[in-house]
Amino acid sequence: MARVEAFPVVEETKRRSFLADLLIRLVKEKPLGTIGGIIVLLLLIVGVFAGLMAPYGYNDIYVGPRLSAPSPENLLGCDQLGRDLLSRIIYGARISLIVGLSVSAIAVILSTAIGFVSGYFGGKIDMVIQRFVDAWLSIPPLFLILALIAVAGPGMLQVILVLGILFGIGQSRIVRGAVIGIRANTYLEAATAIGCGTGRILWKHVFPNVTAPIIVLFTITLGAAVLAEATISFLGFGIPPPMPSWGGMLSEAGRRYMLMAPHLALWPGLFLAVVVYGINMLGDAFRDLVDPRLRGGLGRYDRARKMIAKASTNQAGEVMDEQLKNKK
Amino acid sequence: MKTDGDLIQVRELVKYFPVLAGVLKRKVADIKAVDGVSFDIRNGETLGLVGESGCGKTTVGRCILRLYDITSGQILFEKTGITNLKGEQLRRMRRDMQLIFQDPYASLDPRMTAGDIICEPLLVHNMVKGKEYRAKVAELMKMVELEPRMEDRCPHEFSGGQRQRIGIARALATRPKFIVCDEPVSALDVSIQSQIISLLMRLRQELALTYLFIAHDLSVVRHISDRVAVMYLGKIMEITDSDELYAHPLHPYTRALLSAVPIPDPKIDRERKRILLSGDVPSPLLPPPGCRFHTRCWMAKDICKESLPELRNVGSSHWVACHLV
Numbered sequence: 001m002a003r004v005e006a007f008p009v010v011e012e013t014k015r016r017s018f019l020a021d022l023l024i025r026l027v028k029e030k031p032l033g034t035i036g037g038i039i040v041l042l043l044l045i046v047g048v049f050a051g052l053m054a055p056y057g058y059n060d061i062y063v064g065p066r067l068s069a070p071s072p073e074n075l076l077g078c079d080q081l082g083r084d085l086l087s088r089i090i091y092g093a094r095i096s097l098i099v100g101l102s103v104s105a106i107a108v109i110l111s112t113a114i115g116f117v118s119g120y121f122g123g124k125i126d127m128v129i130q131r132f133v134d135a136w137l138s139i140p141p142l143f144l145i146l147a148l149i150a151v152a153g154p155g156m157l158q159v160i161l162v163l164g165i166l167f168g169i170g171q172s173r174i175v176r177g178a179v180i181g182i183r184a185n186t187y188l189e190a191a192t193a194i195g196c197g198t199g200r201i202l203w204k205h206v207f208p209n210v211t212a213p214i215i216v217l218f219t220i221t222l223g224a225a226v227l228a229e230a231t232i233s234f235l236g237f238g239i240p241p242p243m244p245s246w247g248g249m250l251s252e253a254g255r256r257y258m259l260m261a262p263h264l265a266l267w268p269g270l271f272l273a274v275v276v277y278g279i280n281m282l283g284d285a286f287r288d289l290v291d292p293r294l295r296g297g298l299g300r301y302d303r304a305r306k307m308i309a310k311a312s313t314n315q316a317g318e319v320m321d322e323q324l325k326n327k328k
Numbered sequence: 329m330k331t332d333g334d335l336i337q338v339r340e341l342v343k344y345f346p347v348l349a350g351v352l353k354r355k356v357a358d359i360k361a362v363d364g365v366s367f368d369i370r371n372g373e374t375l376g377l378v379g380e381s382g383c384g385k386t387t388v389g390r391c392i393l394r395l396y397d398i399t400s401g402q403i404l405f406e407k408t409g410i411t412n413l414k415g416e417q418l419r420r421m422r423r424d425m426q427l428i429f430q431d432p433y434a435s436l437d438p439r440m441t442a443g444d445i446i447c448e449p450l451l452v453h454n455m456v457k458g459k460e461y462r463a464k465v466a467e468l469m470k471m472v473e474l475e476p477r478m479e480d481r482c483p484h485e486f487s488g489g490q491r492q493r494i495g496i497a498r499a500l501a502t503r504p505k506f507i508v509c510d511e512p513v514s515a516l517d518v519s520i521q522s523q524i525i526s527l528l529m530r531l532r533q534e535l536a537l538t539y540l541f542i543a544h545d546l547s548v549v550r551h552i553s554d555r556v557a558v559m560y561l562g563k564i565m566e567i568t569d570s571d572e573l574y575a576h577p578l579h580p581y582t583r584a585l586l587s588a589v590p591i592p593d594p595k596i597d598r599e600r601k602r603i604l605l606s607g608d609v610p611s612p613l614l615p616p617p618g619c620r621f622h623t624r625c626w627m628a629k630d631i632c633k634e635s636l637p638e639l640r641n642v643g644s645s646h647w648v649a650c651h652l653v
Contacts, residue, residue: 124353186434193395194449194498195422204448208439 018211025289026282033285039278040222046090047097056084058091058244067261077263079253085264088244089271095245096226096275099160103225106164107171108218114168115175116202120183130176136169145228149237159238163228167221174217178210212290219286223279230272246272334407335506335538336369336392341401343387347613360612361387363562364401366639369506374532374539376553376570378546378585380609384562385542389508392540393425394418405506423453426499430511432491436483442469442494443479449501468497472527489520493527500531508540513548525552546589550574558582561612561620564639568646578648581621619651627652 027034046053055075056063062082064074071077076085118129136144145162152158182188191201230247232238239245241252246268254265342365344358362384369375377385390396392403394410403411405425413421426449429435436445443465450456456464466476472493483491492512499507509528513521529552531537543549549556550570557567558581566579577583584603591597605624610616616623622632631651639649 127353186429186431187437189395190427190429190435190495190498191437191448193393193422193427194502195419195452196448197419197452200452205437209437 019215022215022286022289026285030285030288032281033288036278036281036283036285039275040282043093043097043275043278047094050090050094054084054087054090056087058088059083059242060087067257067264069261070263076267077261079249079261079264080257085267088249089246089267092244092246092249092268093271093275095156095239095243096229096272099156099163099229099239100222100226100279102160103163103167103229104218104221106160107167107221107225108214110165110168111170111172111175111217112214114172115177115179116206118172119176119179120202120206122180122183126176129172133169133172141166141170142231145232146235146237149232154237154240156239156243159229159232163225167225171217171221174213175210178213179206182206182209216283216287216290219279219283223276223283226272226279227276333371334368335371335405336540337402337404337407338368338388338392339366339402339404341365341388341391341403342399343384343391343396344399357613360562360615362391363615365559365562365564367557367564367567369538369540372536372538373554374541374552376549376556377540377542377559378544378549378556379559381544382609382612383559384612385544385559386510388559389427389510389540389542393427393508394421395427420453423449423455423502424504425506425508426502426504428492428495428499428507428509428512431515432488432495433483433515435495436491438483441480441482442474442486445483445494446479446497446501449498453502455502464501468501471500471531472497488516489523492516492520492524496524496527496531500535503535504537506538506540508542510542511544512541514543514545521548528552546585558585561609561615563620564647564649565621566646566648566650567639569644572644572646576646578642578646578653579621579650580625580627580652619649 026037060083063084064071064078064082066078066080066082068074068078068082074084074086076089079085079088114129114133118126144166148162148166149158152162188201188205191205196204229238229245230250233245233247234251236248236251239248241248249268250265250272253261254268258265341362342360343362344360346355347357347359348354349356365384365388367375377388379385387396391398394403394413398411401411402409405421410418410421440448443462446468447456447461447465450461450464462479465479469476469479474490474493474497478486483494486494492515496512512528513524516524525548528539532539539552541549541552553570555568556570556573558565558573558579560581566573566577566582573582574586577586580603584605587601587603591600603626605626607624610620610623616633617636618634619625619628619632619637622628625632629652635651637649637651639647641647642653
């Protein structure tokens, strides 16, 4: 009698890196997340090649009539100083990209450091760190940002640092939770038993097992950071003019001339909304893919179930064939 | 493969776990997991350690390996104290003493490949050079009867028995002299259990290993052990040669335990007297005074409630802690 496998081996699975696997599944299983991914990719391209794509410099004045409507020379029109709006939006994408990526990077590094120390060592260290984080989270973020910017002074670097620290401390909670979640696993004790030092345990055993939430964290922070930068630039505490930040453009040109030239408010606002929406969709999709409990009906399990169902009906068919043969 | 001399000597080992409570995490009580345990493990022998869950047998194993800081007592490895080793010295000691875990699922890092798991001890102790790495992995995998071509697979692609083999290969990587087997088969199917037991026995022979074999299954212990120690509530109740223990158990607790082992003959099984203990194991937070076992012992006299019986030799290296023997 042939040996019946408990699970049908359909194909030898190819070994992919975790990130490659995530991206492939994103495209296969999450259409909305894929759209988000495309938006993020476009932002990346526009941001990096802004200098080549923009028809004018971001601060070239009187390239067209002031407050003019869209025209073939100035596709999205001009602002109150006669600067080309399209060029400023393209350069604004670069600002959003730089701020977003830097803030996310700082936040993830900071929250990983805090979360690892707090979650892995636990005890009194954890107590002290978590009470500090509690206090930090109890202050309204906008107030905190404005206070810190007031101390640090205006400028892109200051904005990046302030937002990075703000998000980093708040999100250390998530990393801490993830570390505590795997802390109880015996393989960490096994690592101690074979003689690993603390550093090696954290880097080789804890970190690879919490990369999933950290990737999700990075994406979600990206959206929040772009939005936060726009917010404080809108309030006039962020990226100082004439640097073209989308938030700054909204307040400086958009709000003031909204009735005379509505496109000055429309375009920066629209781009900001679409980009943040895209990033958030991507982040959501990553979270769903990484956390099996949140996987929707179109996920991997559905496919696996279908495969098993198919294989088992085949088996049932073979058994019936055999029985028929025996009868004859 | 018996050579003389004691490899491990444990003297009056005590391990209390503090119970913390309140906002300030003050210590309010102790869980007396291990409360004054002494025994030796001779070079090349296998000492079985049995007892109910919660009796402290796992804690004893972890203490010997210094995975826990012990409360008091002395542990000697090859006649040198290892109780106070720290940092680098402690790490170096871990080359000679290894642990095989109970749970083959949780004890392997899910993000590493089998080969990396097996060879990590060698990397940690700088015992392997770049070129030798793959050869070493293959050698260790063959030693535990795994196919070397599976080295690139992750733990979740293996069965429970295969995973336990990976765990054993990892423990063997640094060629230790002493291995604590912490219920290495209790998470496995019975058919796999015997395979793993024979593997452990073969390795003991080939590599001249010394085991501390912790288990709650008396028949498994009988098969592999030279001597057996019976623990109850943080104390050793009886310790003697394996055959002697099963033939002439002296301590009432041991007798109760042995009477619970099923005999594969319904006739004998029906006729023998089964000793049923009443009640539960008392809390290790507040162990009973006198003999730890007197609350459940059907033979208990007044003396058992008052004074703690010492572990004493009753002839031919049979040690029992009971007033009435």
